Amino acid sequence: MRTTSIFATIAGSILLTACAAKPPIVAQEKTVEFDGQTLIFAGTFDTEKNKLQLSVNGDPLMKGSFPPYTPTQNLKSKYRDLKIEGKCYFGSVLGDQGGAFGAIAGIIQSTKSSTGDKCEMFVNNQPMENLYF
Template sequence: MRLPVVASFVAAATLLTACAATPPRVAQEKTVEIEGKTIKFGGQYDEKKNELKLTVNGDTLMQGRFPPYTPTQNFNAKYQDIHIKSACYFGSVLGNQGGAFGAIAGAIQASKSSSADKCEIIVAGDTVETLYF
């Protein structure tokens, strides 16, 4: 008789744990044509891990974590002989610090209208697309 009760408890605990996990924020994919090639840019940001991944045609090309109290992240990579850069600004990195610092950082960013989480994709010195998370 005790086995069904234990099994029910385990199932409920597993379900609650799965619901508590926050999925990564995913940017809407953007397709551009560069040097005669169709390229699809995308990405995801995992707040819990503080990890940003940028993809090209579904493959992770650039990734990294934001250093403490630093809302910017810049990447350089090469994809099929095309040099690609990204300039990312994630206002949520500062706003999520919590406490007085997080509140002050959030207020400053809001006053400057710079609280978005975004990455500009740069090819040959020109911004070809912007990904929003």
């Protein structure tokens, strides 16, 4: 009987831990044509680990994280013969800081209409599309 109780407790703990983990935020894929090539931009942001990943045609090309109190991240990579850039602004990074700083950051971002989380995608320095998270 005691073994069953211990097993049930462990199973319950594992289940609660699994439910507590938040899945990453996934941006809607955007498809563009550039110089005869089809490019599918995608991205994920793991809020708990503060990890941003951008991909082209399913290849994870760019990864980064946001330093404390810094809502911007500029990522660069090559895909075939193309220069790919992601210029990202994540207002939630500041707003999630909590406390007085988070509240003030939220107010400032609201007045600038920059509360969203997005990455502007560029190919060979030309703006192509925005990924929204």
